[in-house]
Amino acid sequence: MREDFQFRLDRLSDHRTLMALVASDAMRDATTALLTSDVVLASKVIGQETFLNDMLAQGEQVSLDLLAREAPVASDLRRVVSALWIVSNLHRMGILAVHVARTAERRGPDTEVPAEVRTIIEMMGQVAVHLSETAGRLLNGSDVSAAASLESEDDLMDTLHRQLFDALFAADWSHGVAAAIDFALLGRYYERFADQAVAVSRRVVFVITGENIGGDRTAAALDATSAIR
């Protein structure tokens, strides 16, 4: 029974690593679709939504079954509970990538990302992908030091978010209201994606140390959208 439990816990861990990979690839492709006006690539990312929903449902179901049938204690209990949190964070990351792709699709094949925000969006995409890759490695190897680097990269995301809003609010913004709204919302998607990656890392720390520092609480504290202007 214990061997079966460990086997299923390991499978749950693989499941989350896969979800992190899906979120990471989706965000990379969505950003490329946005920057290159590639509606076919955008549509490919949007098509991942059902898969993301299924992975969330499976992850939750396996975690609930493990809790119900094995009544784990101590570090095993922490692993199962954290899995419930983490699949939700990773799912949300994937959905935020889908939001980016939907924006790219709606803007259409013949649109340009304005020069004033292009580099910022490029960098936000790179930081987001790197954060999700780091979260994936954390989920694999339980390397607590990676959790700290993840938080400092999230600070970089906040700085980029601030720069994005500075560009949108600049007196010489000449691309109209619609584009400004698009990039304000896109900024929020990237920033929330980063927050969710940090929440994953906080939950991994909880598994290792038993100290619940509150994945969502931190994300909320770092969620500075409304304060940045």
Next chain:
Amino acid sequence: MREDFQFRLDRLSDHRTLMALVASDAMRDATTALLTSDVVLASKVIGQETFLNDMLAQGEQVSLDLLAREAPVASDLRRVVSALWIVSNLHRMGILAVHVARTAERRGPDTEVPAEVRTIIEMMGQVAVHLSETAGRLLNGSDVSAAASLESEDDLMDTLHRQLFDALFAADWSHGVAAAIDFALLGRYYERFADQAVAVSRRVVFVITGENIGGDRTAAALDATSAIR
């Protein structure tokens, strides 16, 4: 031991009902602050953030303790696990109300909400408050029928969200880029607040029926921001 467990489960239930009340009041006050340019009221809502964070941490800690010490099964297990999800949803609702209040505070005391969006924002606020009040009653009384009404009210929120974007994108929008960005983001805060309330109701249904229909999954499917334009 069982009596103590039931007592602590009931206290956890009270805790969530209180969180729903805090989220509801915060959203009502934040909307009033926005519509009346009342920066003092806005600042009062923003001051709730620490309290919201503490309530999340307490709710999670009590749930984790119950899981670790009592190893509950069947419907008791569902109650504890759903509590972990629900405190996170309710916390997020409170934080979104804080975002609305931050926007009101930043816009300052001498600003007007443009007539084109004023009624829509008023209604979004009313629907949001009603949704969180209904969620609070669901958490109290386990009335599954209220869950269905909550979902149809969320549809109303999506309609309002669409109307808001129509107004912002209208050719005769004359209030500038900054105001358009403010109201686009505000629209997203109200819509996400509604999604989280629906997620709470889905989790309550899970407690009663044992059927996990995925609070976050539903929220994601209903989260139509990127599709509405």
